[in-house]
Amino acid sequence: MIKGTTAGKIAWENKGNAIATGIFSTMAYNDALDEGKTKGEAFGEAAFDAAINLGFGFVAGTAIQMAYWGGPALVGLANDLAQQGRQQAQQSYRPFAWTNPVNSQQYATMRQAGMAIAQQSQYSLQTTMMGQEGKAFHK
Numbered sequence: 001m002i003k004g005t006t007a008g009k010i011a012w013e014n015k016g017n018a019i020a021t022g023i024f025s026t027m028a029y030n031d032a033l034d035e036g037k038t039k040g041e042a043f044g045e046a047a048f049d050a051a052i053n054l055g056f057g058f059v060a061g062t063a064i065q066m067a068y069w070g071g072p073a074l075v076g077l078a079n080d081l082a083q084q085g086r087q088q089a090q091q092s093y094r095p096f097a098w099t100n101p102v103n104s105q106q107y108a109t110m111r112q113a114g115m116a117i118a119q120q121s122q123y124s125l126q127t128t129m130m131g132q133e134g135k136a137f138h139k
Helices: 007-013 015-034 039-056 058-091 105-137
Strands: none
Touching (some): 015 039, 015 058, 039 058
């Protein structure tokens, strides 16, 4: 048996933590490579992952990593929310909200004439289509 606190004893007593650390460090290495990082950068991330988990334990190491990696993620989330807020503010913008519309008999007549033109155009289209359909049916 190894006396004192040595790396071998720590690893033997925490073999579950060591196995989980190895698995998660490998996953961190592969994820870093998938993100386009160099092998050195990927190894650095895996080593950081392993050192934190082995040094502080799995639960505390995970909490430290969440704090380390979560900071930039929270900043990105805050930026995304701010951008969405700006977009929503632009969508609720009404260009002539400050104006006071004036209504008169002349404006009402012009609106009525515009609606009559639109209705006549729609009626003309319908009668044209019915005429074409009638020709097709009576061949």
